[in-house]
Amino acid sequence: MNPATYGGDEVSAIVIDIGTQTTRSGFAGEETPRSVVPTAFGYLNLSSSHYHHQSTSNSNLAGEDGDVGASISTSGDGDNSMAVDAPSDRRTPEGESNLNLNGNGNTNGNTVNGNNKRGKVEKRFFMGDQGVNMWREGMEVGSLMRDGIITDPEALPHLLHHTLHTSLSLPTSEPTAHPLLLTEPAWNTRQARELLAEVAFEGEGVPGVYIACSSVLSAFAAGKGTALIVDVGSDLVSVVPVCDGYAIRSGTKRQPLSITLLNSQIQTFLKHSHSSTSLLPHHLIKSRKPVGLGQPPQVQWNQARVDKTTESWKSYWTNKVVDGWREGCAEVMVGGYSPELARSKPTKMYEFPDGYGAQFGEERFRLTESIFNPEAFLDKTIAPPEQLYATPSAPTAHPLNELRGLADLVHDSVFAVDSDHRAVLLQNIVLVGGGSTIPGLADRLNHELSLKIPGSKLKIHAPGNSIERRHSVWLGGSILASLGTFHQLWVGAEEWKEHGPAILAQRELRL
Secondary structure (H helix, E strand, O other): OOHHHHOOOOOOOEEEEEOOOEEEEEEOOOOOOOEEEEOOEEEEEOOOHHHHHHHHHHHOOEOOOOOEOOOEEEEOOOEEEEOOOOOOOOOOOOOEEEEOOOOOOOOOOOOOOOOOOOOOOOEEEEOHHHOOOOOOOOOEEEOOEEOOEEOOOOOHHHHHHHHHHHHOOOOOOOOOOOOEEEEEOOOOOHHHHHHHHHHHHHHHOOOEEEEEEHHHHHHHHOOOOOEEEEEEOOOOEEEEEEEOOEEOHHHOEEEOOOHHHHHHHHHHHHHHHOOOOOOOOHHHEEEEEOOOOOOOOEEEEOHHHHHOOOHHHHHHHHHHHHHHHHHHHOOOOOOOOOHHHHHHOOOEEEEOOOOOEEEEOOHHHHHHHHHOOHHHHOOOOOOOOHHHHHOOOEOOEOOHHHOOOHHHHHHHHHOOOOHHHHHHHHOOEEEEOHHHHOOOHHHHHHHHHHHHOOOOOOOEEOOOOHHHHHOHHHHHHHHHHOOHHHHHHOEEHHHHHHHHHHHHHHOOOOO
16 A cells, blocks of 8 residues: 555545444544444344344335345444345345445345355344434344453444444445544454454455554543553553553553443442432433422333333443433542541532432542542442453453552552653653543542652643543544554555455554
8 A cells, every 4th residue: 555645635544443432433633533422232133023024114124025135234323234145136225325344335145144044134233323322122232342352243344334434424335445543452452453454454445454552542642652541431440551652561450440330339329329210211201290309200101112121221221321420420539538528518419311309419429439449439249240340360450359449550550660661651641531530530549649659740631621531542543643654554455465464463653
């Protein structure tokens, strides 16, 4: 690939940051991502006779002879269908486009799963804003990632196709002309990296790919070549030292003491202390009446929907309802939790989707204390969400039974690198991730570190703009991919064909 082809303003690179909770995408050089959609996806098992009848009658998935087309198709509402052994004359419903893994956008009767019998449908996927955010009868919710790593090769092509052709509105009639900058965690596996590149090259036919370390991009977004990236994310909290543009693997630390674990603790508290609220979303509510604070909600449920709602969809949305409470009420006490001081703070009123409302006070501070002191404040009788068990026990990772406070994790990371780098890392701590926006968290981290590392100069870079913290990886990628000097690092489609996945390891990013 000629690097000059993608320099200047001729063709803009596309930056896609696939995170555990959201996927951010847009064009290089822009200040904010054009699209932020859920990474989680909905899917229906079409092998059931009930939904097979519904899908063929409502969505025209079948041809005139009743056989179902062999393609992955994406409609404007986020619907991606997977079927096998298509008739050659399959008709595409209006607004629905076809995807196969040849990168040419044509429906050619490919078998997605050769083990399936003719006419047997496996899954229909629903991606993006019109996926898990919508209610559908019998729809399950799946997760693309575990331990921050892409682990679902079946759903990934759907997400990438939806991102390019629905979120960014690129035409599906031909392969995209835009190279892709994709992201990966510092602890990514070779298999996950190669899968991502394979789907981009062979599934979408892109002309070039570069896969960059997310922590390095966050440092770049903050204007730093050397920094300590503290990412408080959805399923993981990670601390990654970046020195001269390289992520130092030996100093990398991660653990599942994250927003998902915190939300599970909050959910149990709300169910026990405010049992009147259902914590269910508005999708299942038919009507409701206003009630006073602390009064049981007067809500009429859409029972037909409730009866046909899967547990995975209900769990996903219950977590979102709890997340709304956390974002609206939760705070961190800067000097450490004190019941007396917490009770003296102003209370906050919060109303749940079912109409139940209450004032919340001391608990707003107590529940978040587990981020810094899990041993004392994490209720171990509450079963953590299943996906958090994926983090292994390793020198660079702490599983659920070995959790450390956030300040301890930062301390361990700094002292795992060469002593020559420690002072500059402590003066360039960059706080990112959606969980970092909890009020008081940055000041508390500074307070805790000053006690653990006395005499050291500390400086925490925590942008007041929540967009910069939530999307720091994407912003760094946007800046980087727009630089003309960077384009020598693109892996071209011809190089991929000639060398295969081995070419990925030959390209390194140095700021």
